[in-house]
Amino acid sequence: MFSFAMLAVLVSMIMALTRALMGPSVYDRILAVNTFGTASILFIAVLGFLTDRPEFLDIALVYALINFIGTIAVLKFFKYGSLGYSDKDGEEEEA
Secondary structure: OHHHHHHHHHHHHHHHHHHHHHOOOHHHHHHHHHHHHHHHHHHHHHHHHHOOOOHHHHHHHHHHHHHHHHHHHHHHHHHHOOOOOOOOOOOOOOO
16 A cells, blocks of 8 residues: 555656646746655655654655755745845845
């Protein structure tokens, strides 16, 4: 049963990768990469369960945090053009 789950996750990863390569817009591609990352997390967790290695769940959780932060950073970059502050973002100029 868990082997079937791994196969289903692999199929979803292939579909997400296809959408990331052929997506019509940047935001569709970002969503596909985020979906691929989520499927990777599921794959790591199921693999850890099948091989009786519970530490894989810790690796999957760390990867989930990296995936989330990376997605937010990429979205901010495409919306604002940079990841840092500019002069007009609330910093006062000295007189």
